[in-house]
Amino acid sequence: MSDDAVNNPHDRFVRRFLGEIDQVRQLVLWRLPPEVVAELDLDTIAPAKQSFVDQTLRESLSDLVFEVALAGGGEALVVLLFEHKSTPDAMTSFQVLRYIVGVLDQRQRDSLPLCCVIPLVLYHGVRPWNVARSLPELIDAPASLQPYVPSFTMPLIDLSCCTDEELRTESLFFAYMSLLKYIGRDELPERLPELLRLFRRLLPPATGLSSLETILRYLVSGTDRVTRDQLRTAVADALRIEGESLMPTIAEQWVKEGVEKGIEKGEWIGRIRTLQEVLSRKVDSVESLMSLQVSELQQLAGDLSEALPKEGR
Numbered sequence: 001m002s003d004d005a006v007n008n009p010h011d012r013f014v015r016r017f018l019g020e021i022d023q024v025r026q027l028v029l030w031r032l033p034p035e036v037v038a039e040l041d042l043d044t045i046a047p048a049k050q051s052f053v054d055q056t057l058r059e060s061l062s063d064l065v066f067e068v069a070l071a072g073g074g075e076a077l078v079v080l081l082f083e084h085k086s087t088p089d090a091m092t093s094f095q096v097l098r099y100i101v102g103v104l105d106q107r108q109r110d111s112l113p114l115c116c117v118i119p120l121v122l123y124h125g126v127r128p129w130n131v132a133r134s135l136p137e138l139i140d141a142p143a144s145l146q147p148y149v150p151s152f153t154m155p156l157i158d159l160s161c162c163t164d165e166e167l168r169t170e171s172l173f174f175a176y177m178s179l180l181k182y183i184g185r186d187e188l189p190e191r192l193p194e195l196l197r198l199f200r201r202l203l204p205p206a207t208g209l210s211s212l213e214t215i216l217r218y219l220v221s222g223t224d225r226v227t228r229d230q231l232r233t234a235v236a237d238a239l240r241i242e243g244e245s246l247m248p249t250i251a252e253q254w255v256k257e258g259v260e261k262g263i264e265k266g267e268w269i270g271r272i273r274t275l276q277e278v279l280s281r282k283v284d285s286v287e288s289l290m291s292l293q294v295s296e297l298q299q300l301a302g303d304l305s306e307a308l309p310k311e312g313r
Contacts, residue, residue, distance in 0.1 A: 014062075015062075028078060052102045057095055064079070064082065065078075092133075093154055186225060196235065272300055
């Protein structure tokens, strides 16, 4: 995407951990059929410079684009389309078709040969994906007209259908997938201590502190399923063994100040959204409210509270 300041916390988190090519390679190996993987030279996979999501698609899809050479020569694009809605969207297959056409149109304008575009749709809503996954499911046409309906394969990674046993594999990649699965679920407080201990064991020392900060920021901005005390307790448990710190002082300082500041912001956001619902006003998204300073959130909450008597409460 052209906008570097991505507002959606799930989008930011996915982009951060898939900035590591090893995690992208693991994703491809995990979800593409073996016969497809056999055609790809995964040692050559690398981020592409361009996003192909236009303004009309941006509200629905975010993209991460990777170039990869074919084992037999030539190239393909492996595109991760991140579906960051909270519920399944039947129009996703149509959006993916528009996306693929946009990719090929751009390549033609750049005087590049057309190539295969492999879309992977990552969905992590609480409800299983139970709507259309192809255009023929959307277009009600008689059998004789079906050959005129565009059709393509749209691999869907539906984390709600992945079992805990599958995701408990001792792997950093599956730890990330588990966090994405549970970020919006009521079971998150129960799962969080185990997940943080897993990250503590698996994060590489060279980048562990930065990755931990990303994870904690995601827990602050991406969910309302954990309370201040639950998050503080889980973090303290993950960072210490028998009272001795496992992370540098800077990490503890971030936990003490940064997490609590983020939790405070989350509490104001929850209050604002509740007041907006009570007042029958448009409810701002969590993502848009997260871009505001705490002082701005406090002012907005105050304005809404003052409006209550005036609107019938």
